[in-house]
Amino acid sequence: METIDIKTLLAALNWRYATKKFDPSRKIPDATWAALEQALVLSPSSYGLQPWKFLVIENPALREQLKANSWGQAQVTDASHFLVLTAKTDLTEVDVERYVQSIASVRGQKRSDLQGNYDMMVGSLVKGPRHAHIKEWAKRQTYIAFGNLMTSAALLGVDACPMEGIDAAKFDELLGLPATGYITVAACALGYRAGDDKYATYKKVRYPVGEMVEHR
Numbered sequence: 001m002e003t004i005d006i007k008t009l010l011a012a013l014n015w016r017y018a019t020k021k022f023d024p025s026r027k028i029p030d031a032t033w034a035a036l037e038q039a040l041v042l043s044p045s046s047y048g049l050q051p052w053k054f055l056v057i058e059n060p061a062l063r064e065q066l067k068a069n070s071w072g073q074a075q076v077t078d079a080s081h082f083l084v085l086t087a088k089t090d091l092t093e094v095d096v097e098r099y100v101q102s103i104a105s106v107r108g109q110k111r112s113d114l115q116g117n118y119d120m121m122v123g124s125l126v127k128g129p130r131h132a133h134i135k136e137w138a139k140r141q142t143y144i145a146f147g148n149l150m151t152s153a154a155l156l157g158v159d160a161c162p163m164e165g166i167d168a169a170k171f172d173e174l175l176g177l178p179a180t181g182y183i184t185v186a187a188c189a190l191g192y193r194a195g196d197d198k199y200a201t202y203k204k205v206r207y208p209v210g211e212m213v214e215h216r
């Protein structure tokens, strides 16, 4: 693997900011967007179960409706791409079986050799006490992909605005999610900053590393 240097990483993380004003005329090239989709899918999740789905909203009329349910935030319609991150509301034996079958097929293993793995996942997340909070668990996993997306975008020079300022229940309704077993977690507008977005000039407000990271 080719690595990037420390300077490049920190420059990208400092360059990234929650973009408020996008240049509506600039579109993310297809290959770059495809890489960002890969970044989402390559995100780690607990056991690797991937309890999420990512919706790329292309329909302009739908984006207008979503904006109306996002406090009118212009990023929803002005950014090149608008993504809704959703999480699975439940996890059953069927989901775990599908995943185990997938491991067997990708890694050329026998399904029977993965029984212990299956039992552990079902015991923990389907039949165990964690099942009571499975929706929250799935949402947490989805946030990992969210973070991965933002860092990846920054490294590719793509601007992003992570968005929780949305009416998630309304999003669910507009996107027809209740019937699918997924719920809206958050959204992300991606594209390129407008030249006059004053937020790009604001200094980062972060507590000192020495205070936030303890060595014990």
Ligand SMILES: Cc1cc2nc3c(=O)[nH]c(=O)nc-3n(C[C@H](O)[C@H](O)[C@H](O)COP(=O)(O)O)c2cc1C
Binding pocket: 016, 017, 018, 019, 020, 073, 161, 162, 163, 164, 165, 166, 186, 204
């Ligand atoms: C989960 C999450 C939700 C956010 N929701 C919104 C939002 O709805 N609208 C917005 O303009 N910024 C939103 N932000 C951006 C934050 O305000 C911003 O990341 C924070 O102030 C730090 O600034 P920076 O990202 O520019 O460094 C959100 C950030 C995160 C991580």
